Amino acid sequence: MIKAVIVDDNPDIRVTNKHLLAEYFIEVEVVGEADSVEAAYNLISQTLPHLVLLDIELKDGTGFQLLQKLTPYSFKVIFITGYNQYALKAIKFHAIDYILKPVNATEFREAVQSTIDLIEKDFSTHDQNEQFLQNFSANVGPSKIVLRTIDALHLVKISDILFCKNDNSYTTFHLSSDEKIMVSKGIVFYEEILTESGFFRPHQSYLVNLRHVKRLDKADGGYVILDSGDEIPISSRRKKSLIQLLENL
Amino acid sequence: MKFHLIFISFIFLVNPLVGQTTNTKYPSLFLGDSLSLIQRHSEAFDFYQNELNSPQSISDTFYRAEIYHRLCMVSEALNLFREAIDFHLKWRNLQPFTNQQENQRYLDKVADLLPKATDSLGLTRLYYRYGLLLTREANRDQALQYFLRALNFANGIKNYAAVATIANDLAGEYWDAGQRDLSTKMYRQSLEAAIAINDSNRMAGAYLNIAGNYIDEGDFKTGIQIHLKALKIKESLEDKSNLSYYYQQTAEVYYHARNFEKWEEYILKAYQIKDCEDCTSPMEKATLYGELGGIAKHKNQLQPAIQYFDTLLIISTEIAYQNGQKTALDNLALINKDLGNYKKALELTNKSEAFLTDNPFYHISHNNTKVELLQRLGKHKDVLALLTQNIENKALPNYASEKLRTFRLLYETNLQLAKYQDAFSWNDSLRVLENRLRDVDVRKEMAALETKYQTEKKEQQIYLLTAENEINNQRIKLSWLFIAFLFVLLVMGLILLFFRRKQAAFKQSELQQQLLRSQMNPHFIYNVMGSIQGYLYNHEAVKAADYLSKFASLSRSVLEFSAQESISLSKEIEMLQNYIELERARMSSPFEVEYNIDSGMETDFIEIPPMLLQPFVENAIKHGLQNLNYSGKLSFCFREIQGYVAVEIVDNGKGLPVSKDKDHNSKALEIFHQRKKGIERKFKKEITFEFQNLNTIDNTKKGVRVFLHLPILNHD
Known part of the structure; x- marks a missing residue:
């Protein structure tokens, strides 16, 4: 069983994602939802999920801030984003899966499946995560790229x-x-x-x-x-x- | 809040100091008192400040005084010395002490506080106000000290307006203290300060005051000279403020010098401006009638004189001007004396006694008037007593004309009493003084000064007129220059406008292009929405969601590309596919699509104007491929031909209507035509397109073929 958490400040998008997860991924169980950095931090600390569906823009901050707070972490992240070219570039650079809003079922399935593969193969994404967050906090161009x-x-x-x-x-x-x-x-x-x-x-x-x-x-x-x-x-x-x-x- | 009160009242019980600082008479101040007791001074300060605006404080001055008192203490505790002093002064203004000892303690207290305050401008004011307070307390020596300190501070921070005011007040104090030299010196300092800040009003005022000093001392020559300076400033600047006062003062000088014609002349000048509020204050209006009465009396026109003095009395009573009331009553008394109504005259004199102020002039003058009456009534003893009082008055030398009057009365009285020795002696003093004052030479010189002043005034007028002429001439020259300048400006403006227009037109077309690119056919949008609605009613949630995300993806591309002038061919094709998918998704039996892209084409590199193909595809689907009873097919073919992308769009639909009128032209095609023009103008490359009904070539075939040539924008 894969434990998942959905973090998004839009409740409708949480419903959609939950619905799509339930429909296509029987092995995934949504153990909680959060709409802010603070709530998500508490939820993740308590439930220790394997997978986090994470929106970039949250009520009290950004998804990156949440990850920085949680570092080091071992769960896998799928970003959900609207129209943020800068963030999207960094996500692509580190081969992290992402979903564009509004959610397209095909893309959603591909992204989640790809991340579940990572979990099932038990790939460590530690270096990848670290690189990704460093790239964000240092605010300089990346020196490494993640190839999957x-x-x-x-x-x-x-x-x-x-x-x-x-x-x-x-x-x-x-x-x-x-x-x-x-x-x-x-x-x-x-x-x-x-x-x-x-x-x-x-x-x-x-x-x-x-x-x-x-x-x-x-x-x-x-x-x-x-x-x-x-x-x-x-x-x-x-x-x-x-x-x-x-x-x- | 409740907790606070309980806590505080506990302290209230145990603190032995309570009785000293709090006053149970004002329970509403209890909270503030308690706050200050437990050392929460700043809260107490705010509380008292607020309380100052309470209705009780506004209506009850004792209460307000009480608040000020507390504010003094709290400010002191907070080291806000300036505020502390300020509150002290306000408190004292409201609640004077009756106990002399307490009063002294208070004055010492403020004096202690003063050096602790540090802000110079504030200090100047505080010292000055403290000085004024001491003056009111008739503590002249100390007042002088504080005025001097205020003056030093003002000098230190070079605040000349303050210097002028303070020096002027100090001079007045010195004069009253009998220190005439210092008084004149201070007036001169005030004058210098006024000159430093170029304040003509203060300058004239200082001159007038200096002149007053000389005149009161009996030096009419210097007096009138300085006087005329003051007048000159006023008149040359056409500064009308207080002008009446200046005229009256000048008139007064002539009166003292016994030049009655000039006296009348200046009073009439003042009379002419009596209805101008700026020039004549109510008080000056009153004194003006006094002067008019004096003139009438001098001409022995007693009835008009009585009327003038009555007017003076009425106006003075109206504005509570004591000296005016007094002057009126005294003069009425004198007229009555001349008319032989001694009793009435004495009655009036006694009445006027009520209006005596501490100003020594009025004491002396009142005594003289009374003496003149008592003389007629034969009360020589009272007469001598009053005259002795005058002689002993230290201020007598300050008022030359009253001194003269006193001497004359002493001489007359002694003569009547047959004390010839004394009479002779007084007569001697009288003559000496009189001669000094009304020396023929002095009068001549004064007349000369006056003439000189008038000549100067005329010369100045002539100078001003010449200057004005000069200015006018220059103005004309300047006008020509200005017109020439305007002309140049106009030409430059026109040139600028021309270029701006060109630029604006360019920008406009750019914006127009962008706008046209971003226009997704509203009809299309509504169709999409309608489809989604349909799915929702049919409970086809998955289809609705899928359809919606396809639309989102398309609008994402449109948003992104509408800002660009060019797009790679691969992206254009991708967007086209997206659009076609959306159209297909709405159909129950969607048409087939086929893309033929020449393999040698670098679709990622070829740049073309974005979104030009969509209108033709839309046209093909809407007018060709909808509602067919056979399977539809749409095929594309892309090739590169000499700097152009040749596109062929073929459908197997119904074909073009025979008579193709304008109504059939879709909005999309209309936009295409507009964009075509703009792009062709900008890139100097042609966009061509051609419709062909397939059945015109082959009877068995159906549908339409469109040939399009799109310019490759990065083709050399």
């Missing part, structure tokens, strides 16, 4: 990533250690969150870490040559902005 594969959670230094390659809705991360990590998310997902960390997409299928760019080869429509010797093709549409970007580095 079928059998593990990888905490990867951003500077160790050479490039990413797209392959149907999968993305393979090529690291400087020659390691390759394949994640079941499209390259656009990573382009969105990594652009601010100095990544560039020179081609439909590639996302490159500009730190590792050695030079540009302009022959044959152009290639980006990396430190590792890898050659990444450049789309003609992206050439101009890539050159501009490298000049400004």
